[in-house]
Amino acid sequence: MSPPRALLEHLGVTAADLTDSNRPAVPTVAEYLPAVVAAASPATRRTYGSSWRRMAAAYGDRRIDAVRASDLEALMRQAAAGARLRRNSRHGRHAGEHLIAAARAFYRRAIADGLIDAAASPAHRVAKPRRSPGTRRALTAHELEEINTMARTSGNDVILDALLLRLHTETACRRGGALALRLVDLDTTNGLVRLAEKGSTVRWQPITLDLAGHLREHADARGAVLPTDPLLRARNGRPITSRRYDHLWQRLGERLPWVAVHGISTHWLRHTTLTWVERHFSYGIARAYAGHTDSPGSSTTTYIKADLHDVANALSAMTGQPHPLDRLADHADRWSQASGAVSPTTE
Incomplete structure (x- = not known):
């Protein structure tokens, strides 16, 4: 008997025990x-x-x-x-x-x-095919106006379509986030909606009080009663699905040829809003506006995280409407006091 086999027998181990028989x-x-x-x-x-x-x-x-x-x-x-x-x-x-x-x-x-x-x-x-460079970009003010005007003047539910475009423009949310909205996710007092989006992320996003009021009126008029009832609904009272978006952009593409040529969709509104916020405020605030505050990035992002008030400031500046959580002036005052700076108005 070979030494290895003798050792195995001494240990009470068989050759079968060394195979993948237990798998x-x-x-x-x-x-x-x-x-x-x-x-x-x-x-x-x-x-x-x-x-x-x-x-x-x-x-x-x-x-x-x-x-x-x-x-x-x-x-x-x-x-x-x-x-x-x-x-x-x-x-x-x-x-x-x-x-x-x-x-x-x-x-x-x-x-x-x-x-x-x-x-x-x-x-x-198997190597994944390399992604082509993205073709999406921020819409110009004229393009955005054309889209909104056409949505409000065509179709079988202009109120719903106008609400959708405004919701996505103000919040930069994804389609999934809008479709998941329930009555309980709308805070009309503080001008907030709770967005549940990809990656199981949940966040409160500022919206104007005007939009919050219209969303509540829309939900009440179309049969949303229970806190968990879907917020966005068709004229027959049924919750909308992603097909509403497909029909909206198909219609807009038929009436505005450039929309069809460039393949413009709801996600372009997200690009538009976030680009504006980054250009006029900062990268950190744009990340928070997009809901990317917990996504991987450079170590610098640890120190430039924005909060809900910063997002509300950006929304207020973009829409020209005050927001309950807008504390831009308060932030400036506290920074001046903490840094020992002299306010120009006190000289």
């Missing part, structure tokens, strides 16, 4: 997908669901450790080639990137469940 049986892609979906958040299921289904359709009968990197790369090429042509289409590049991101999420779950080793993930051996 769970590796399922097929189709068998494992329900577990991945169940563990994902609702937002992740919406984002990656179609790509996961594509993976199951192509390789559902294969064990997850039998899918190769070349298989996923081929699937990525198919997704890019078959991508629907949209106003902001980039020749399928985003569709291919999206599929690899979904595949990586799938295999991260398999690694966490101990089904495969981290080094065995085929999705992480």
Whole structure:
């Protein structure tokens, strides 16, 4: 008997104990997908669901450790080639990137469940397509005026469309943040809305008292009663969905050709507002306005964090309307006193 085998027997260890016999049986892609979906958040299921289904359709009968990197790369090429042509289409590049991101999420779950080793993930051996430079920019004052005028003078619900455009312009929120608004998320006294956006972030965002009042009137007139009732509603009283935005921008593109040519969407309003805030106030305040205060950045961002009052100051300056949380003058007074500076008015 060889010395290594004798040592194993002395320790009471068999060769089978040294194998991966205790690792769970590796399922097929189709068998494992329900577990991945169940563990994902609702937002992740919406984002990656179609790509996961594509993976199951192509390789559902294969064990997850039998899918190769070349298989996923081929699937990525198919997704890019078959991508629907949209106003902001980039020749399928985003569709291919999206599929690899979904595949990586799938295999991260398999690694966490101990089904495969981290080094065995085929999705992480496929390079994501490099993103093209963004084409979005801040709208000019004239462009913004044209969009708002057309929204208020066309369509089957001009009140709702005007509210949507104003809400996104004042808050720079994303579509998801607006769609998630409930009655309880509106503070008409302090001019605030509570935004729940991507990454499970929640923040209070200043809005003008005028907009807050119109939002409350809108909700009351269209059947929002309970605190958890959705705030934004169609004329029939039903909560709106993302399709309302799609129809709005399709209509605007038909009446304003330049809107369709540039693929302008709600997210352009976010660019417009945040650019204005950064130019007229500061980078730190623009980060807070965007809800990026906790996102990674340079170490300098630790010292330039803005608060709710700073955001209210920027909103007040942008809209020309005073805000209950606007303390620009107070901040200046406290800074002068703390620094020992002499106010020009006292000389």
